[in-house]
Amino acid sequence: MIIEGIVTSVDSAGRLNVAPMGPVVTGDFASLLLRPFQPSTTFTNLSTTRCGVFHVVDTVDIMAQAAIGRLEQLPAVERADTINGFRLRDCCRWFEFTVDSVDASEARSRMPSTIVHRGETRPFFGFNRARHAVLETAILATRLHLLPRQHVLDMLNFLAPAVEKTGGAEEKCSFAMLQDFILNQIEQ
Numbered sequence: 163m164i165i166e167g168i169v170t171s172v173d174s175a176g177r178l179n180v181a182p183m184g185p186v187v188t189g190d191f192a193s194l195l196l197r198p199f200q201p202s203t204t205f206t207n208l209s210t211t212r213c214g215v216f217h218v219v220d221t222v223d224i225m226a227q228a229a230i231g232r233l234e235q236l237p238a239v240e241r242a243d244t245i246n247g248f249r250l251r252d253c254c255r256w257f258e259f260t261v262d263s264v265d266a267s268e269a270r271s272r273m274p275s276t277i278v279h280r281g282e283t284r285p286f287f288g289f290n291r292a293r294h295a296v297l298e299t300a301i302l303a304t305r306l307h308l309l310p311r312q313h314v315l316d317m318l319n320f321l322a323p324a325v326e327k328t329g330g331a332e333e334k335c336s337f338a339m340l341q342d343f344i345l346n347q348i349e350q
């Protein structure tokens with residue numbers, strides 16, 4: 163199963179990077195297969211340091227901003243316990259991992275990883291259609307080069323009502339930011 167969440171990683175100078183990623187997870191996080199595209203910062207950092215933290219989250223603002231490189235400010239973090247990196251303070255679950263191997267033979271790399279430490283911060287808030295719609299829109303925003311323009315517009319039209327009907331101010335704001343970004347990109 164693929165679980166969409168947030169990976170924090172650091173570069174060789176210890177600088178933090180925050181990016182949404184969808185690793186393949188088996189069981190209750192018995193194993194983690196990360197698949198960062200080259201040349202993302204996450205790919206470079208994980209290849210270099212061979213460790214990071216995967217977070218299960220239930221809010222979408224950071225995911226939306228980081229997906230399109232518009233993180234307003236780095237989220238609050240604390241040092242990881244067992245690896246060279248940082249954990250988000252606001253998340254539901256966190257998993258510190260080490261990267262077992264890096265297969266960079268294709269653009270989408272494969273990094274089987276071992277979870278070395280895990281913890282829970284707070285309970286999952288609950289399913290919300292607007293948050294799922296924002297998540298889908300964030301993924302859409304990172305795949306514009308692969309998708310026909312009309313498909314992108316159809317997706318936006320499909321996703322917008324869920325945000326409007328079931329979202330709060332934060333979800334509406336994230337969706338509007340992503341929609342602006344997407345429309346700007348595809349009109350160019």
Ligand SMILES: Cc1cc2nc3c(=O)[nH]c(=O)nc-3n(C[C@H](O)[C@H](O)[C@H](O)COP(=O)(O)O)c2cc1C
Pocket residue numbers: 166167179180181182183184185197198199200201202203204205225228229230231297300301304
């Ligand atoms: C929910 C979600 C899941 C994503 N999963 C992946 C993934 O598994 N691999 C990947 O390379 N990019 C994935 N992306 C796209 C990256 O987050 C995006 O390209 C980002 O800009 C990479 O940031 P970085 O260069 O800081 O690593 C995902 C985006 C979203 C919104």
